[in-house]
Amino acid sequence: MSKEEATFEDVALATRHGKEAAIAAHLRQVGLLITVPPDFPSDDFGTFSGERERPGSQFETAVAKARKAIELTGLQKAVASEGAYGPHPVIPFVPLGRELVVLLDAATETVVEGWWSGTKTNFRSGWVSSLGEAEEFAQRLGFPEHGLIVRSGPEEFEFLEKGIVTHQVFQESVEFLLGRQQRAFIEADMRAMVNPTRMSAIEQATRDLVTSLKSFCPACQSPGFRVREVVRGLPCSLCDYPTEGIKEEVFVCRVCQHRECRKMANRESADPCYCPVCNP
Known part of the structure; x- marks a missing residue:
């Protein structure tokens, strides 16, 4: 070493x-x-x-x-x-x-x-009633680069084929289901190794x-000092009325609970189009 x-x-x-x-x-x-x-x-x-x-x-x-x-x-x-x-x-x-x-x-x-x-x-799912519909839907989900799940219905486990990444297995799974019921349910397999x-x-x-x-708490030097809250009320650039725009970010340490409010960089005011007074 x-x-x-x-x-x-x-x-x-x-x-x-x-x-x-x-x-x-x-x-x-x-x-x-x-x-x-x-x-x-x-x-x-x-x-x-x-x-x-x-x-x-x-x-x-x-x-x-x-x-x-x-x-x-x-x-x-x-x-x-x-x-x-x-x-x-x-x-x-x-x-x-x-x-x-x-x-x-x-x-x-x-x-x-x-x-x-x-x-x-590509987190999506849907019903198909033919192999042609299934192949079209699969393409929209990024198949075969992205794996798919074919099942008997949403949250149903009577038939569940996961990790499908080949056209042969996909076709066999869809045809098997369509031979037993009128429709098949397809969803993206969200497991990282196939997505x-x-x-x-x-x-x-x-x-x-x-x-x-790399962000250390100024009070206790623990890492993880990051934005956990925001303060809204960024003033309108035309009338100064507080808008829903973010005025400050609140950095919080999980270890010692030290807090710091920091103004948003390069953001002194909000566009009047976001102001409830100028643009009600």
Whole structure:
């Protein structure tokens, strides 16, 4: 081992779906080398296809995964990710994804996290009544580069074929179902190893984690000092009335709860079009 490698610290990664491809290189930048425990029981913490529900919130589940990886490897620190996908709360018919990557230090019981949120996802599902419809829908989901699930219905398990990445298996699964019922249900397989779009989102969340690891609390010097709240009320540039625009970001330390309000860079006022007085 070289002197450079000797300065690195081994951390466990809670995955059985190849997430090291999105995470390892970025954590190496901050001196962390990934170790993946064999046969990590990812399904114990919930499945996208619904066989098992997530045992807690997105954050709680990610931390629980990390804790399990520490148990399996005997290492002091572990990284884990957890995704959450569903309909956008504001934009109709648009899915929204949120990816979380955490680093848990078991010695200090501290957690540093990184986030990604966005609409760039193939998280979609739908019914088809013919092989032609199925192939057209599959193409919209990015098949075969992205894996698919064919099943008897939403949240049904009578027939469930996951991880479909070949045309032959896809055709056989759809035709089998259409021979038993009038329609087949198709959805994107959101597991990272068969979903490169989600893998990219995990990578972006890891980049955010690295940024958090480099941001230290001015009070206790713990990493993870980041924006956790915002203060709205950015004044209108025409009449000074407070708008819904963000005026300040609130940085909070998870360890000592130190807080700092910082004004938004290059944002002194809001456009009058967002002002309820100038543009009621």
